Amino acid sequence: VDAREVHQDQRMGQQEREQAKVPEEVIAPARANQEPLLAEAIPPRTTQRREDEAPEVKPVAEVPRVAQPIEPAAAVERVAEPREIDEEAKEEPEEQNPPLGGMHRTNSKFDLQGQENAVLYRPEFAYGSSKTPADRRNKMWELMGSYLGTDQKSIQRQIVNHVEYTLARTRFDFDNFGAYQAAAYSVRDRLLESWNDTQQFHNHNDSKKVFYFSLEFLMGRTFQNALVNSDLEEPFKNALMGMGYDLEELYDQEGDAALGNGGLGRLAACFVDSLATLEIPAWGYGIRYEYGIFKQKIIDGYQVEIPDFWLNHGNPWEVERKDIKYPIRFYGTSKKYQDGTTERSKWEGCQQVMAMAYDTPIPGFNTYNTNNLRLWSARSTSNFNFDSFNESDYAGAIKERQEAEYITSVLYPNDETDAGKELRLKQQYFFCSASLYDIIASYKSRHSDRFASFADKNKIQLNDTHPAIGTVELLRILIDEEMLSFEEAWSVVYNTFSYTNHTVLPEALEKWSVDLLGKLLPRHLELIYLINHLYLERLRKQYPGDDKKIQRMSLVEEGYPKKIRMAYLSIVCSHTVNGVAALHTELLKKTIFSEFAELYPGKIQNKTNGVTPRRWIHCCNPKLSALISDTLGGVDEWIASLDTLNQLAPFASDR
Secondary structure, eight states: OOOOOOOOOOOOHHHHHHHHHHHHHHHHHHHTOOOOOOOOSSSSBOOOOOOGOOOOOOOOOGGGOOOOOOOOOOOOOTTTEOOOHHHHHHHSSSSSSOOOGEEESOOHHHHHHTTOOOOOOOOOOOOOOSSHHHHHHHHHHHOOOBBOSSHHHHHHHHHHHHHTSSOOTTTTOOOOHEEEEEEEEEEEHHHHHHHHHHHHHHHHOOOOOEEEEEOOOOOOOHHHHHHHHHHHHHHHHHHHHHOOHHHHHHHHOOOOSSSOHHHHHHHHHHHHHHHHHOOOEEEEEEEOOSSSSSSEETTTTEEEEEOOOOTTTTTTOOOEEEEEEEEEEEEEEEEEEEETTEEEEEEOOOEEEEEEEEEEEEEOOSSEEEEEEEEEEESSSSSOOOHHHHHTTTHHHHHHHHHHHHTTTBSSOOOSHHHHHHHHHHHHHHHHHHHHHHHHHHHHTTOTTTTTTTTHHHHEEEEETTHHHHHHHHHHHIIIOOOOOOOHHHHHHHEEEEEOOOOOGGGSSSSEEEEHHHOOOOHHHHHHHHHHHHHHHHHHHHHHTTTHHHHHHHHEOOSOOOOEEEEHHHHOOSSSSEEEHHHHHHHHHHHHHHHHHHHSSTEEEEEOOOHHHIIIIIIOHHHHHHHHHHHSSSGGGGTGGGGGGGGGGGGGGGG
């Protein structure tokens, strides 16, 4: 993935403030001794102080709204720059555990947030075509100008506000689960501040973005990870302790989000966490399942499987987006017609469902950068058939709604039956189509160039073959709806997608029957045949007379039933392919994808995958984390750059 868009605030110096004519009493308290933050700030917004110490906010009209140019910064997770020494610093007492090698992180959110009585501002952006009148913008700026405070009193106040106003509970009905919910909403509020600022920044700067398509995201529990990444674990621990609650006990109140099953889903979760930490503009796209595969219990000595309804008590981390919906189509027929030299199609007589978005903010470690995980839930276009109800057909009155909701009910439905296979393919196409419509809508809101720079601004990573149908869906949208020629559309598709493979077993590579594809997605099957025709023409020129080789490499597997090889489709439609470890990648080149490695030299690459050390060292083994931090000079000296652990080598014999 090559889509780094590192960003930061530029600190306004004295000369810049004079040029902008920003009142000194507004800017100076906030910017003293601060490093750049997330975005181009006009001006910075305050961190809310304790109520008795809140500074006076000057009228917003005095503040100019002209964005300053931004210079790219080095990614936080990669860089540790030499510490700047000045006369005042020399007089300070020596740190007990100074960073090894005299290295010190710059642009640290933790340093800024940790300053006593700090005043941190949120960024503001200038839009010449804003639809909001100036007086309203100014008032909103005044009301939303400050980040929520991180002092004990501010945290406690917000928690009890959620107890009463969000949960509708009282001081007499406030157990550990209620305390967890209220604290979770309080943390989410802080994430949403950074989330909004991050998205505003990227939209304002038209940043290049990465989109990670995965059928599952094994996120684990969010509460502790969000606190650690935001450096709020200790403040919340003290605030809750002051209210009579133990943070460790509240961690146990959170259930696991049943959005993933194994390594593939955990990889996706670690990726979105690391992308946020690296300040890469990236979104994850997937499905908001109502149930996981199952939950296990031991009853009378036997393992029993029961539904995992993880949303039984709601999910405080997500934001329901009823305003973001896209129609998704199935079945019907494809009616071709000729438009000049391009063959297009109208998809008629199809069944429609609505895809509605749910957003979960993903905070990076020691940065204000907060990315997004957008999951789709299926909804009916008509929730209730009143005519059927009046005819006493009560089941028929809600049949359409139930059929739509089946699509996002269960992770990995049993696919041993034809109905199960059809539901799985529906799931894959449903979330790919909704995600692509979402990406296209965002792109078209800023570009009117007939997708000329779409592939330069958007990169989509396919996590295994589950989202492979997305390549054909983008091709269909560009040809049949956006009216591009096949050549133009193919160039966009090929340069947009990349594919991650997870297996070297031929029998594990996903295939879909031609009959099922033709029934569920008739236009997509036509486009797959067209892609395969052009692809086979290339193979015949490359390997004249070698029909067996051409048959082996074809996207279509002959036999009964005839099938489409989705892994091969992913390779042909992507500009890069990667394995997940050096050994795995070499095996791909030598075994199941050897002929593709020969056909496309350099296309198959290695991207060694791992897990985030924030969750899997710092949270899972706090004593080990504390030992490493004590040795290396602080947790933020190594937890975002594991290469730093090499500096532990001299202590290997230290007992």
